[in-house]
Amino acid sequence: MDAKEVPRLLRIWRVVSALNMPAIIIGAFAGLTGHRWAAYVLIANLVLQIGFHLLVGAWAYQDVMTRAWPKVAPLADGEDWE
DSSP states (O other): TTTOOHHHHHHHHHHHHHHHHHHHHHHHHHHHHTTHHHHHHHHHHHHHHHHHHHHHHHHHHHHHHSSSOOOOOOOOOOOOOO
């Protein structure tokens, strides 16, 4: 990967994050004016944000766990944890 190449996950993260604030502003102002759909916009935004955080966490975990494990020497005495 080149130094200037942006990873795919980061590009998706930026798009979702860029949509967060407008959704909150639109939902809040629509809610203040009494529109019922504003609650749906805010709930959908909340679900999207939580779901995307979980997706990114699972994706990053899978990326880390599939890497090669470091080659380290075992402990001399595995019972001495105190």
